Amino acid sequence: MTDHGLFGWPRGEITSLVPGDVGVIGVPSDFGNAYVSGTRAGPEAIRRSSASMPLQDVAGHDLGDVDVFDGADWPEIVERTGERVRRIAGQGAMPLVLGGDHAVSYAAVSALDRVGTFDIVWFDAHTDFCPWHGADWHNHKQVLRRIASLPHVGRLLVVGHRGITYFDESLQWPALEVVRSASPGHAPSIPSPWLEGERPIYVSIDIDVLDPCIAPGTGHPVPGGLSLDTLCNMVRTVARRRHIVGADVMEVNPLLDHEAMTSRAAAEVLSVLVRARLPHSLPATDGALA
Amino acid sequence: MSQCDVSERPASESVAERRYVVAPHLMLEAHDDAHAVVVNTATGARAKVSITAFRMLSRFDVPRTVSDVFGRSDEGRAASRVRALVEHGLLWDAEAKRAAAKPRRRPSPFRFCNAPSYSASGAVADVVVLGVPYDLGGSDNGRDGPLAIRQKSLDYTYMVDFDTRQPAGWFDAGAGVRILEGVRIADADDIPWIHGEPQHVVFERVVETLDELLPPHGVPLVLAGDASVSHAVAACCAGRHPLSVVHFAAEGAAAEREGEAVTVRDVARAMIHVAGVHSVVTAGLREASGYALPPGISEVGATRLRAGDPGDLVAELPSAEHVLLSIDMSVVDVSTPPSGKGMSLREVSDAIHTIGGRHRIVGVVVSGLDPSLPMGHVAAIGACNLALQALHVATLRRVA
Numbered sequence: 001m002t003d004h005g006l007f008g009w010p011r012g013e014i015t016s017l018v019p020g021d022v023g024v025i026g027v028p029s030d031f032g033n034a035y036v037s038g039t040r041a042g043p044e045a046i047r048r049s050s051a052s053m054p055l056q057d058v059a060g061h062d063l064g065d066v067d068v069f070d071g072a073d074w075p076e077i078v079e080r081t082g083e084r085v086r087r088i089a090g091q092g093a094m095p096l097v098l099g100g101d102h103a104v105s106y107a108a109v110s111a112l113d114r115v116g117t118f119d120i121v122w123f124d125a126h127t128d129f130c131p132w133h134g135a136d137w138h139n140h141k142q143v144l145r146r147i148a149s150l151p152h153v154g155r156l157l158v159v160g161h162r163g164i165t166y167f168d169e170s171l172q173w174p175a176l177e178v179v180r181s182a183s184p185g186h187a188p189s190i191p192s193p194w195l196e197g198e199r200p201i202y203v204s205i206d207i208d209v210l211d212p213c214i215a216p217g218t219g220h221p222v223p224g225g226l227s228l229d230t231l232c233n234m235v236r237t238v239a240r241r242r243h244i245v246g247a248d249v250m251e252v253n254p255l256l257d258h259e260a261m262t263s264r265a266a267a268e269v270l271s272v273l274v275r276a277r278l279p280h281s282l283p284a285t286d287g288a289l290a
Numbered sequence: 291m292s293q294c295d296v297s298e299r300p301a302s303e304s305v306a307e308r309r310y311v312v313a314p315h316l317m318l319e320a321h322d323d324a325h326a327v328v329v330n331t332a333t334g335a336r337a338k339v340s341i342t343a344f345r346m347l348s349r350f351d352v353p354r355t356v357s358d359v360f361g362r363s364d365e366g367r368a369a370s371r372v373r374a375l376v377e378h379g380l381l382w383d384a385e386a387k388r389a390a391a392k393p394r395r396r397p398s399p400f401r402f403c404n405a406p407s408y409s410a411s412g413a414v415a416d417v418v419v420l421g422v423p424y425d426l427g428g429s430d431n432g433r434d435g436p437l438a439i440r441q442k443s444l445d446y447t448y449m450v451d452f453d454t455r456q457p458a459g460w461f462d463a464g465a466g467v468r469i470l471e472g473v474r475i476a477d478a479d480d481i482p483w484i485h486g487e488p489q490h491v492v493f494e495r496v497v498e499t500l501d502e503l504l505p506p507h508g509v510p511l512v513l514a515g516d517a518s519v520s521h522a523v524a525a526c527c528a529g530r531h532p533l534s535v536v537h538f539a540a541e542g543a544a545a546e547r548e549g550e551a552v553t554v555r556d557v558a559r560a561m562i563h564v565a566g567v568h569s570v571v572t573a574g575l576r577e578a579s580g581y582a583l584p585p586g587i588s589e590v591g592a593t594r595l596r597a598g599d600p601g602d603l604v605a606e607l608p609s610a611e612h613v614l615l616s617i618d619m620s621v622v623d624v625s626t627p628p629s630g631k632g633m634s635l636r637e638v639s640d641a642i643h644t645i646g647g648r649h650r651i652v653g654v655v656v657s658g659l660d661p662s663l664p665m666g667h668v669a670a671i672g673a674c675n676l677a678l679q680a681l682h683v684a685t686l687r688r689v690a
Contacts, residue, residue: 127463164460164469164678166447180464212668213625220445223624223635223672224464258664 005062006047006098007271008054012061014084019092022060022274025084029068029077032103032140036219038255040068042263043098045217045254050267058274060096063088077104082111085246089115094277096270099250101219102128102140105204108248109147112202118245119155119199120147121190121238123231124206125222126165127158127178140251148176157194159234160209163222187230190237200245201238203273205231207252207266215265217257228265232272239276247273305369305376309353309384314410316380318344319452328380332406334455337378347375353384394482395420395499400440401477402511402677405448408478408503415476417681418503419511422481424492427518428554428658435619435659435670436480436513439677442670446678448475460678464636469682475511478503489551493522500526509684511677514657518552520616521560527653528566531612535561535570536603536645539658540620540632542572542579542589554618554658562586571606573641574621576631592621592633595641603641604648613649615642615680618658622676624668635672639679646683654680 005011006024017023026043033039043065066080081097085108088095097108102124109120122128128144147153155175162181179188208218211225226234238244249266257263315332326344329336339347346368349359360368375381401407402419421436449458459471481499483492496519500510504526512523517539527533537558544555552560558570568586575591583589588606595603607613623632633641645651656673660666 125463161463163463164446164675165463166449166458166460212671213665216667221668221671223668223675 007050009060009062014087016061017091017093021093022096023088023093024062024096026065026098027100027104029100032101038253039101041254042252045263046098046266049263078107081107085111095246097248102206102250103143106143113152115245117154120202122158122204123209125208162224195241200243202245203247205249215262217253217262218251235273236276239273244277305373306356306365309355310350310381311353311384312350313382334450334452395479396482398479402440403443403446403448405475405477408476414505416473417475417509419477421513422519423515425515427516431660432515438661438670439673443674473685496522497526510653512655517554517618517657518557520655521552523655524561525564527614533567534607534611535614537572537616538574538621539618540576542575545581574633612652614653616655620658642680651684
């Protein structure tokens with residue numbers, strides 16, 4: 001384990017956080033992956049890569065990893081992750097979750113129910129809107145379908161959808177808007193209606209939104225993805241225009257990575273996000289959570 | 291759903307002595323105290339068997355004789371039940387010779403998209419996948435390409451809808467449509483070859499194997515080590531229909547052919563001499579070859595394709611012609627942002643769709659993938675995508 005937290009921020013406890021801070025947790029989970037394991041090592045790899053890009057101008061604390069290797073089942077992991085996220089938000093700080101497989105995002109989004117209705121920008125090569133199948137409740141292929149059904153979730157924007165999938169993802173949510181990956185010569189951009197409005201936004205980044213040339217270390221890479229510049233520009237644009245209620249980066253798989261390219265890309269896009277976000281904090285709700 | 295009656299039948303000596311194994315692709319779908327429903331994941335066929343028969347079936351997870359499983363004392367009684375399971379296709383005689391096993395093919399550790407193996411599917415396939423890891427037509431290391439493509443293709447699992455018994459196909463997120471729905475794919479493993487064999491012997495084996503495996507309207511997907519193998523596939527396809535070949539490659543034809551063997555540099559010149567091949571278009575060249583081209587061969591560079599539209603490519607083909615697509619992965623620049631002059635996956639895919647819109651694609655060859663190169667794994671994903679898109683276009687009219 002690295003001595004320092006993400007971006008060289010100190011390791012700390014929930015009580016270290018003050019309003020406006022960034023509170024980081026890692027969820028070293030592979031449980032939502034159907035076939036390819038290795039994302040459990042993602043949080044530590046991102047922290048290690050971020051050591052070369054310290055952020056002195058942004059206040060943050062790294063609260064360490066959620067314990068997932070003590071025999072806990074998925075509902076327990078969701079509950080533990082949710083509790084951490086809820087407490088970070090309760091301090092008026094912004095929860096930043098390092099995954100882990102993308103199914104973890106459900107825990108974070110569902111735990112922010114006291115913030116009120118918020119929208120979601122979901123960077124991903126896949127829509128994660130596969131049909132339900134069997135009893136496989138937590139799965140990164142249909143996590144957004146679960147999130148969409150949460151009452152406090154408003155509109156959803158998926159950016160970077162492309163490639164071929166073996167599940168039918170054509171039946172999607174009415175409130176789901178899809179920005180497909182780049183067409184030749186045209187980089188995708190955030191639709192202008194998404195840059196306006198008072199409603200906060202949760203940003204979830206599946207690292208497979210990037211082209212596999214840039215981020216090979218992920219379980220289900222799809223060619224034709226975004227460049228790192230494009231992704232950073234889009235994240236920066238959203239973070240400057242809308243209030244970010246929480247964020248995560250998922251599916252970094254160091255076992256498949258090449259010279260830490262993927263974890264470095266993940267750290268870079270997170271640094272853009274936390275630097276660009278609006279200088280405000282959510283109201284502390286700790287009392288309400290007690 | 292078939293009912294499998296495994297009540298006792300007269301035993302025979304031959305049943306007791308032979309080795310049996312559970313038929314491939316069987317999956318337990320449901321069971322209660324009395325019965326089990328097993329489904330063939332390749333064909334969607336279901337069978338309901340007694341729980342006793344299911345337990346018996348489970349004991350043949352590896353090839354065993356009846357006496358191995360039940361002992362000498364119960365052998366006679368069990369043999370009759372085993373024979374019933376064999377008759378219903380749930381157990382296989384592990385020692386039986388099957389027609390599809392000739393000519394000999396080398397098993398591959400993975401099947402393309404985990405589609406059923408040709409020998410086991412028991413269905414007439416619309417697409418037959420064959421690996422030809424031959425790469426002595428050039429100096430690049432392509433022999434591991436077919437394996438890498440098959441391995442990466444496991445991300446795109448072939449699935450059968452058990453209710454309709456039809457292959458489910460895939461969802462093309464870029465176009466927002468389903469592709470290859472109802473198209474049956476079977477993987478026929480690899481063609482073996484050994485160093486020292488003359489090239490024409492290997493290629494004759496390819497032609498012979500494809501001739502045997504392909505149903506009348508079947509489309510071959512050949513995963514080849516290098517592009518020289520396209521010559522053999524063209525010979526097979528041209529034996530069925532008059533043919534044009536569109537050969538996607540980074541480099542154009544060499545000045546002249548050198549020697550008897552077909553190389554990646556002169557495969558276009560070699561293919562035009564195959565009986566039944568009317569024209570060969572080399573597409574996606576990064577630079578024009580600069581050599582005078584013999585009649586029947588033309589070149590369309592990547593710049594021209596990118597600046598105009600893929601229709602420029604189609605203009606080079608005789609109308610209403612059957613087309614063999616030969617895709618040397620060297621044509622694709624997978625880097626982001628593009629660092630070379632090669633075509634993007636999207637551009638190659640668009641060109642394939644344009645060709646398929648005006649011609650009938652009767653075969654697809656994907657070659658020239660070296661997985662050991664820095665971007666080899668990305669190219670392997672790209673090869674899977676292009677293969678599926680090409681098969682979609684090739685089978686679209688047939689399915690419709």
